[in-house]
Amino acid sequence: MPVRSIALVDCNNFYVSCERVFRPDLQNKPVIVLSNNDGCAVSRSNEAKALGVKMGVPVFQIRDLVKEHGIEVFSSNYVLYADMSNRVMTLLRQFAPDQEIYSIDESFLELTGLPNIAELMQTVREQVKRDTGIPVCVGVGPSKTLAKLANFVAKRHPKSKGVFNFNTLTSQQMSSVLRNIPTEEVWGIGRKLTAALNDMGIVNVLQLRDADVPSLRKRFGVVMEKTIRELRGEACIEFEDVTPSKQQIINSRSFGNMVTELADLEDALSHFVSNAAKKLRDQNSVANMLQIFILTNRFRQDQEQYSPHLAIPLITPTANTMTLQKYALQGLKVIFRAGYHYKKAGVILSDISNASVYQADMFASVPEKPELMQTLDRINQRYGKGTLKLSLDGSRHSWKMRQENKSPEYTTNWNELPVCD
């Protein structure tokens, strides 16, 4: 049996890189991309990182820095990023017998048994860059956790030329690399666990790898045990080549402006239900439970807070937008209180099962018309999202999110292509 080789391919500063593909003038300039509603910085170019822009910092806190250094600021353009991601993932798939798409900008590849891995991974980098414009780095190891860690090394050390492979190291080299990586860089070790481990004197990855498993498991649980075993080279987090269907679908948004009117919340919730139900139908599922919530702004200490939540069990499991909207709006009337400034609302579809399996409720009084939903989805598929909507769906503007610096949808929308002279 050859040693297990798993690669983790990760796009560099993905959202920023997507923007740069269509704005080559922004190469070597500080650039950031913001979260929804233009809230926080969620992607930063290396130049922006060097200026001290931290991951997740609210933009209003770095206003001076942005101005002083001319940092280029973009609202997030998910249509563009999703399309660029597809292009990258499609290319990557051709290099390995198995692929797991882990996130919008990361993919695991199964390389076990393939010859010349170092060379192959350089080819991957060159081809992805050439064909999509996106720079990527590759980490390779005997487990997913080590592959991710190798990727971290590849990103941080220019000497690695974008590829780092733990499987080619001697055990001394391995130890010395791990000793120089702080614990918090390990996949699965977040803020809380880092603090707890540091308190115990475990500050680098080598110490974590060689720590006593039974006592750490007792204190922190199974996940910690798996992490340590993965660091020792034992693959215990399986490769998931088929994406499992979602157990819960959430659609929620912060509003661009405070909302006080019931009618605006109705409009927003109808819109969220419509998005969530579409996702549910796309995975051929039905939901047994609908939950709705509305929230005031938790950062405004000077304002009265009110954040109710309502769970609505459905008599018959459904994916029908109209049925779900009806219940959502009934529920909203129950929890809505006038006089508050609402900042966010959302819906959750849960208790999800497969649509083809469920038994129709013989006592349901109003028969549903699933064909209507299919037709709606098909028309929107052919002519573009939002071509056809139900009447209760996002027509009021007041709650819509802020997006003041969004780039064009270069790759998916003719109408947004910049005009050339």
Next chain:
DNA sequence: TCTCCGATTAGAC
């Protein structure tokens, strides 16, 4: 006492 549930926590990106 066991099991099932919802709520809470932690983490990832």
Next chain:
DNA sequence: CTAACGGTCTAATCGGAGA
């Protein structure tokens, strides 16, 4: 002009309710 801090998702764990 002012106010301004994201959105989904999963898994583990815990405590209470009910069997």
